[in-house]
Amino acid sequence: MADRYWILGTGTWSSTNTANWSATSGGAGGASVPTASDNVFFDANSNVGTGAFTVTMANSPRVCNDFTASGLDGTMTLAGTSIGLTVSGSLTFQATNFNRTYTGTTTFNATTTGKTVTTNGVTFGGSAVTFDGVGGEWTLGSALTCGAITVTNGTFSTSASNYAITATLFSSSNSNARTINLNASTISLSNSNFLLFTTSTNLTLNAGTSTINGSNASATFDGGGLTYYNVAFTSTALASPSITGANTFNNLSITGRTTVGIGVLSLSANQTINGTLTVSAGTASAYRMQISSNTVGTTRTLTCAAIASTTDVDFRDITIAGAHGTLSGTRLGDCKGNSGITFDAAKTVFYRQTGSANWGATGSGSWSATSGGSLDATMFPLAQDTAVFPAATYPASGSTTTINASYNIGTIDMSLRTSNTMTLATSSTSPAIYGNWINGTGLSFSGTGAITVIGRTTQQITSAGRSFTQTFSPIEGGTTILQLQDAFTTTGSVGLGGATLDLQSYTLSTSTFASSTSATRTLAFGTGQISCTGTGTVWNTATTTGLTTTGTQVVNVTSTGSTAIGVTTGPLSEANSISFNFTGGTYALTFLGSSGHSARNVDFTGYAGTLGATSSVFIYGNFKVSSGMTLTASGSTMTFGATSGTQQITTNTKTLDFPITFNGVGGTFQLQDALTAGTARGINLTNGTLDLFGQTFTIGGANTNDRFTINAGTKNITFNGGTLVIATSSTIAFNNVAPTGFTTTAGTGTGTISMTSASAKSFIGGGSTFNCTLNQGGAGALTITGSNTFSNITNTYKTIGATSILFTAATTSTFADWNASGESTRLLTIGSVTAASHTLSKASGTVSADFLSISRSTATGGAGWYAGANSTDGGNNSGWIFTAPPAPSGSNSNFLMFF
Amino acid sequence: MTMKIDFSFSSQYGTFSDALHLPDDHAFTDAEIEAMKQQRFDNWIAVITAPPTEEV
Numbered sequence: 018m019a020d021r022y023w024i025l026g027t028g029t030w031s032s033t034n035t036a037n038w039s040a041t042s043g044g045a046g047g048a049s050v051p052t053a054s055d056n057v058f059f060d061a062n063s064n065v066g067t068g069a070f071t072v073t074m075a076n077s078p079r080v081c082n083d084f085t086a087s088g089l090d091g092t093m094t095l096a097g098t099s100i101g102l103t104v105s106g107s108l109t110f111q112a113t114n115f116n117r118t119y120t121g122t123t124t125f126n127a128t129t130t131g132k133t134v135t136t137n138g139v140t141f142g143g144s145a146v147t148f149d150g151v152g153g154e155w156t157l158g159s160a161l162t163c164g165a166i167t168v169t170n171g172t173f174s175t176s177a178s179n180y181a182i183t184a185t186l187f188s189s190s191n192s193n194a195r196t197i198n199l200n201a202s203t204i205s206l207s208n209s210n211f212l213l214f215t216t217s218t219n220l221t222l223n224a225g226t227s228t229i230n231g232s233n234a235s236a237t238f239d240g241g242g243l244t245y246y247n248v249a250f251t252s253t254a255l256a257s258p259s260i261t262g263a264n265t266f267n268n269l270s271i272t273g274r275t276t277v278g279i280g281v282l283s284l285s286a287n288q289t290i291n292g293t294l295t296v297s298a299g300t301a302s303a304y305r306m307q308i309s310s311n312t313v314g315t316t317r318t319l320t321c322a323a324i325a326s327t328t329d330v331d332f333r334d335i336t337i338a339g340a341h342g343t344l345s346g347t348r349l350g351d352c353k354g355n356s357g358i359t360f361d362a363a364k365t366v367f368y369r370q371t372g373s374a375n376w377g378a379t380g381s382g383s384w385s386a387t388s389g390g391s392l393d394a395t396m397f398p399l400a401q402d403t404a405v406f407p408a409a410t411y412p413a414s415g416s417t418t419t420i421n422a423s424y425n426i427g428t429i430d431m432s433l434r435t436s437n438t439m440t441l442a443t444s445s446t447s448p449a450i451y452g453n454w455i456n457g458t459g460l461s462f463s464g465t466g467a468i469t470v471i472g473r474t475t476q477q478i479t480s481a482g483r484s485f486t487q488t489f490s491p492i493e494g495g496t497t498i499l500q501l502q503d504a505f506t507t508t509g510s511v512g513l514g515g516a517t518l519d520l521q522s523y524t525l526s527t528s529t530f531a532s533s534t535s536a537t538r539t540l541a542f543g544t545g546q547i548s549c550t551g552t553g554t555v556w557n558t559a560t561t562t563g564l565t566t567t568g569t570q571v572v573n574v575t576s577t578g579s580t581a582i583g584v585t586t587g588p589l590s591e592a593n594s595i596s597f598n599f600t601g602g603t604y605a606l607t608f609l610g611s612s613g614h615s616a617r618n619v620d621f622t623g624y625a626g627t628l629g630a631t632s633s634v635f636i637y638g639n640f641k642v643s644s645g646m647t648l649t650a651s652g653s654t655m656t657f658g659a660t661s662g663t664q665q666i667t668t669n670t671k672t673l674d675f676p677i678t679f680n681g682v683g684g685t686f687q688l689q690d691a692l693t694a695g696t697a698r699g700i701n702l703t704n705g706t707l708d709l710f711g712q713t714f715t716i717g718g719a720n721t722n723d724r725f726t727i728n729a730g731t732k733n734i735t736f737n738g739g740t741l742v743i744a745t746s747s748t749i750a751f752n753n754v755a756p757t758g759f760t761t762t763a764g765t766g767t768g769t770i771s772m773t774s775a776s777a778k779s780f781i782g783g784g785s786t787f788n789c790t791l792n793q794g795g796a797g798a799l800t801i802t803g804s805n806t807f808s809n810i811t812n813t814y815k816t817i818g819a820t821s822i823l824f825t826a827a828t829t830s831t832f833a834d835w836n837a838s839g840e841s842t843r844l845l846t847i848g849s850v851t852a853a854s855h856t857l858s859k860a861s862g863t864v865s866a867d868f869l870s871i872s873r874s875t876a877t878g879g880a881g882w883y884a885g886a887n888s889t890d891g892g893n894n895s896g897w898i899f900t901a902p903p904a905p906s907g908s909n910s911n912f913l914m915f916f
Numbered sequence: 917m918t919m920k921i922d923f924s925f926s927s928q929y930g931t932f933s934d935a936l937h938l939p940d941d942h943a944f945t946d947a948e949i950e951a952m953k954q955q956r957f958d959n960w961i962a963v964i965t966a967p968p969t970e971e972v
Binding site: 432479484503504506508522524526544545546548550571573575598600601623 | 920922928929930931932933934935936937952955956959960963964965966
């Protein structure tokens with residue numbers, strides 16, 4: 018440890034400059050730059066004569082053991098831009114002739130006790146001061162003024178002299194062993210997050226009889242669950258202060274507002290006040306405070322030994338407990354969820370301003386006890402009250418009444434405003450509504466602030482044909498049921514939190530709708546619909562946990578423009594799924610773009626934009642593509658999953674270029690026009706009925722992934738004259754993986770499965786019965802595996818070229834009819850896949866084929882199997898008759914009878 | 917006391933369902949009531965077909 022004295026006045030305290038350092042006061046320069054173990058002195062010999070001088074710190078934070086500025090006879094400025102000072106011992110600033118202008122952090126890192134910090138009235142300005150030394154102990158030798166003060170390690174004390182601290186914030190949030198002794202000091206803090214003891218593990222706070230004042234309008238006290246003495250929120254314009262941690266106080270004081278409006282103190286935990294809770298009244302009844310739980314429906318308890326007289330305060334989810342007993346006061350507003358508080362009885366008040374004015378006003382206010390009565394300052398409407406606007410005069414027709422703060426409002430009854438018009442303005446304020454909202458036909462609105470609906474009871478809103486401009490969000494409160502009484506329209510948005518929104522079968526029109534939370538909530542449509550008129554994400558139920566929907570569940574996206582729109586449905590269950598109609602526009606649409614998301618009926622009629630790639634999603638109803646829209650290809654599967662009814666699929670010639678799965682036990686999926694799947698897209702039938710309904714379902718092209726697979730489940734293909742065209746060249750082109758539970762139904766007309774690939778392909782029948790025609794429709798050999806039953810078998814490729822139908826050896830294929838033939842020079846080969854025989858069976862009648870080349874084929878069952886006069890016997894056949902069938906004997910008889 | 921008259925209009929933008937709340941002793945004629953219904957619907961169409969307000 019050495020001593021270093023500054024000499025020669027102005028200079029740089031850097032890591033290399035030794036010219037200004039001496040080993041003795043006023044001695045020769047050239048001493049080494051101080052280290053963390055060296056004491057530094059700035060004294061009467063540090064300058065030249067008595068001139069002012071500046072010591073500019075440079076490089077990394079300057080270090081020293083003790084820092085002493087004392088005896089200065091000229092003004093010294095300790096400067097440095099963003100350069101800190103680390104003091105391992107004590108610090109003493111001289112009260113006069115000393116300025117500090119450096120802007121870095123001053124860190125005290127001693128690891129031994131007995132250190133002092135004496136600034137003698139010299140402020141650190143906005144610069145931070147940190148105490149961070151394991152085993153270190155620092156005691157103030159004078160009041161401390163700085164930016165953020167942080168205790169990271171060690172023991173910090175304001176001293177027995179109770180020196181004050183004035184700082185932006187006081188922080189000690191970690192798990193290090195540390196102690197803070199506040200004695201009887203006053204701690205004045207100005208930042209919004211003024212006390213940050215959030216993690217108080219291993220923190221010993223000795224609050225003494227200290228007072229902590231937070232002066233910010235939105236002061237947050239993160240107390241960490243510790244015991245404090247007096248804490249006060251001192252702003253006279255409190256807006257959104259908060260307290261976190263389950264703390265204990267002696268006195269807790271909230272200063273009343275001197276500006277019109279309402280401040281909301283949010284509590285995230287219970288608080289204990291062993292002295293007095295004081296919530297001071299504001300200037301008038303419209304200058305209010307609100308004390309609330311930070312979570313709607315979760316009560317916070319204030320256990321109070323005493324409570325000062327309380328006036329013009331609203332409470333929400335607050336329980337008053339403790340020795341004070343029930344809180345009674347003046348004009349206490351009941352925002353629900355409270356206990357231990359006696360509220361004013363609900364009353365009806367009447368607007369009394371004659372012209373444009375504010376809801377909350379100073380002096381006599383804006384309200385009267387009677388319609389047309391005198392202004393009465395005590396009649397400010399509380400959350401439990403009904404505020405009525407008289408039919409005329411109050412205000413005069415054409416006037417504007419502005420809800421000028423985020424007040425808690427009960428019922429607003431403006432039903433009498435008809436021929437005498439008025440505008441209700443909210444600007445950007447966010448009032449909360451606890452009762453009904455009743456418009457008259459003469460109402461207009463302005464303002465874009467969000468209105469919270471939170472009455473925890475049934476609340477009705479009557480629009481009277483008037484369109485709102487405000488956002489209504491959130492609708493919350495658990496037991497809140499917001500019921501429409503007629504159509505509701507807002508150019509703002511609607512947000513549903515933990516509550517019920519009951520359309521009562523009316524139409525709700527909004528720019529956007531959102532309900533993405535895990536809260537229990539219900540969206541009841543009845544037969545009503547929601548129209549989303551905006552752009553961007555017009556619908557968002559991304560998080561569907563806790564969401565129940567009832568009724569017809571129809572949402573219309575009505576944009577006719579080109580600005581992109583997103584509809585985020587979330588993974589709604591079939592029962593809760595919602596139908597979406599996209600009625601116009603050319604916008605790019607993001608819809609069903611996330612895995613698991615779902616919709617009920619989807620109708621794009623009128624929409625002419627591009628639907629972005631869909632993810633692995635579910636459709637529980639109809640799916641109707643418009644002729645003007647563009648579908649984006651996707652490798653993710655769209656599953657049609659309805660479990661009841663008939664769901665219609667209309668593609669308007671658009672290719673569905675994504676894998677498709679039909680998987681709804683009990684559901685029927687019915688084509689309304691031809692459906693063409695994209696190349697490389699597999700089709701799966703797992704549960705439910707695929708009703709071709711006379712249409713053609715074409716699956717893929719040359720890609721081997723374009724297969725049609727029948728999976729484990731209860732499933733059916735109903736043809737009704739429709740055709741399943743499988744163009745895939747694959748050994749599993751038609752793959753009945755799980756024949757159990759698989760049936761086919763012919764329905765009306767003749768259905769067909771046509772295997773059209775020009776390359777070899779397989780029909781894996783699984784031994785099932787196919788009440789349709791199996792057609793060889795391409796040049797590639799068709800291999801049929803399994804002992805299946807078919808209504809018919811045909812070969813439509815014969816007019817183009819020769820091809821083959823091969824059966825698996827040792828299988829028996831049963832046919833009600835056989836119409837597979839070749840043509841001259843284009844023989845149809847009938848054979849086995851391997852060098853063994855297969856069996857073909859037909860119970861009765863006559864098979865009349867021709868131009869076949871048959872080998873290893875056993876024809877049986879009772880029918881006459883005539884291969885035709887132009888067929889060839891390739892050997893190892895049985896039952897085939899290589900002639901044309903005889904002419905029906907009955908025909909000649911009839912001919913003769915005719916004559 | 918008031919009476920409530922529910923009504924609906926179908927449109928390409930979906931079904932518009934609304935209600936008129938009128939005094940029991942109102943003096944509106946049927947034609948006037950129908951006109952009010954139509955006016956409500958026209959207003960709704962005007963709102964939902966208005967160009968979206970750009971966010972600022």
